[in-house]
Amino acid sequence: xxxxxxxxxxxxxxxxxxxxxxxxxxxxxxxxxxxxxxxxxxxxxxxxxxxxxxxxxxxxxxxxxxxxxxxxxxxxxxxxxxxxxxxxxxxxxxxxxxxxxxxxxxxxxxxxxxxxxxxxxxxxxxxxxxxxxxxxxxxxxxxxxxxxxxxxxxxxxxxxxxxxxxxxxxxxxxxxxxxxxxxxxxxxxxxxx
Amino acid sequence: xxxxxxxxxxxxxxxxxxxxxxxxxxxxxxxxxxxxxxxxxxxxxxxxxxxxxxxxxxxxxxxxxxxxxxxxxxxxxxxxxxxxxxxxxxxxxxxxxxxxxxxxxxxxxxxxxxxxxxxxxxxxxxxxxxxxxxxxxxxxxxxxxxxxxxxxxxxxxxxxxxx
Numbered sequence: 001x002x003x004x005x006x007x008x009x010x011x012x013x014x015x016x017x018x019x020x021x022x023x024x025x026x027x028x029x030x031x032x033x034x035x036x037x038x039x040x041x042x043x044x045x046x047x048x049x050x051x052x053x054x055x056x057x058x059x060x061x062x063x064x065x066x067x068x069x070x071x072x073x074x075x076x077x078x079x080x081x082x083x084x085x086x087x088x089x090x091x092x093x094x095x096x097x098x099x100x101x102x103x104x105x106x107x108x109x110x111x112x113x114x115x116x117x118x119x120x121x122x123x124x125x126x127x128x129x130x131x132x133x134x135x136x137x138x139x140x141x142x143x144x145x146x147x148x149x150x151x152x153x154x155x156x157x158x159x160x161x162x163x164x165x166x167x168x169x170x171x172x173x174x175x176x177x178x179x180x181x182x183x184x185x186x187x188x189x190x191x192x193x
Numbered sequence: 194x195x196x197x198x199x200x201x202x203x204x205x206x207x208x209x210x211x212x213x214x215x216x217x218x219x220x221x222x223x224x225x226x227x228x229x230x231x232x233x234x235x236x237x238x239x240x241x242x243x244x245x246x247x248x249x250x251x252x253x254x255x256x257x258x259x260x261x262x263x264x265x266x267x268x269x270x271x272x273x274x275x276x277x278x279x280x281x282x283x284x285x286x287x288x289x290x291x292x293x294x295x296x297x298x299x300x301x302x303x304x305x306x307x308x309x310x311x312x313x314x315x316x317x318x319x320x321x322x323x324x325x326x327x328x329x330x331x332x333x334x335x336x337x338x339x340x341x342x343x344x345x346x347x348x349x350x351x352x353x354x355x356x
Contacts, residue, residue, distance in 0.1 A: 022265045030264075031257050044261060051268045052275070126248045127255060134252070149253035180252075181213045184245040189209060 003067040010058045021067075022051055028068065028151070029075050035150035036079040036142070038131045046078045053078070065160070072151070072161040076143055133183035141176035144169055204231050208238045216246060 001009075001020060009017035029050050034043035053074055061070055134142060143162060147153045153161070158169045208231045214220045215228050232239050261267075
């Protein structure tokens with residue numbers, strides 16, 4: 001079943017088509033959410049929201065766009081909303097605690113070393129530092145970098161998801177990589193130098 | 194040539210400044226050479242460069258490989274259990290609501306200002322009460338004074354026998 005046929009069947013409220021959509025795209029959606037949230041439970045939760053939205057608003061889907069592009073866009077938006085919600089919750093529950101702590105904020109499954117025993121301790125620590133550095137990037141750079149590195153999307157595909165020009169994506173990725181390295185230097189220099 | 198600690202610190206700082214450009218192959222000529230010379234002699238900066246690059250390289254490797262087998266079931270449960278989200282309010286409706294709210298706030302504020310600015314009836318009544326109280330107090334004092342003079346007069350007659 002190609003995307004066009006799938007969308008037509010979804011618009012006719014075909015449950016079997018919806019199952020097909022979820023099964024085909026669930027990994028992609030969960031991965032996208034996880035790359036922004038760094039937490040598999042949150043990522044699955046947000047991915048469920050993504051498919052609920054797809055189910056409810058399939059009539060709004062424009063035929064000229066690719067289904068995967070639309071799914072990426074919803075996944076990114078839902079993940080960013082989730083992050084904003086988390087930030088507000090953190091602020092409400094006492095932001096001072098976060099600032100006063102020098103320890104890495106280990107609040108995610110992927111950040112938690114015990115969840116992946118097969119990975120070396122060093123790699124896990126690197127992943128925590130990397131995730132924190134990625135989270136510190138400006139939103140547009142973070143989206144472009146995540147879609148490029150974690151989803152292996154081309155510049156053109158990223159530009160379609162983000163609704164910007166290809167040259168803007170190139171610029172965002174250039175700045176994202178540069179800023180990420182600067183943040184990593186900052187993170188490591190206190191321990192090494 | 195042996196570098197002093199201060200000179201070495203400065204070199205490390207400069208090297209740190211150029212590391213990003215060095216890693217992106219954007220350094221040329223003397224700058225690239227001086228960074229390479231520093232890296233050849235400074236183990237700390239070499240470690241820094243290695244750590245940064247190794248950490249940078251793992252980006253994108255952390256992918257979800259297995260999906261929860263009940264994922265579809267959970268999505269369907271969510272669809273069935275949750276009511277459809279309210280339709281987003283259009284800009285014109287939002288503008289109308291905002292205008293109505295702000296107008297109400299202005300009217301209430303104006304009314305409150307007028308209400309507080311004018312002397313109220315209760316204020317007038319309290320002033321009237323105050324006046325009445327003053328009069329009654331005055332009357333009581335006068336009466337008390339009369340009684341005192343009367344008593345004095347009677348005592349005087351009793352003592353002297355003269356009016």
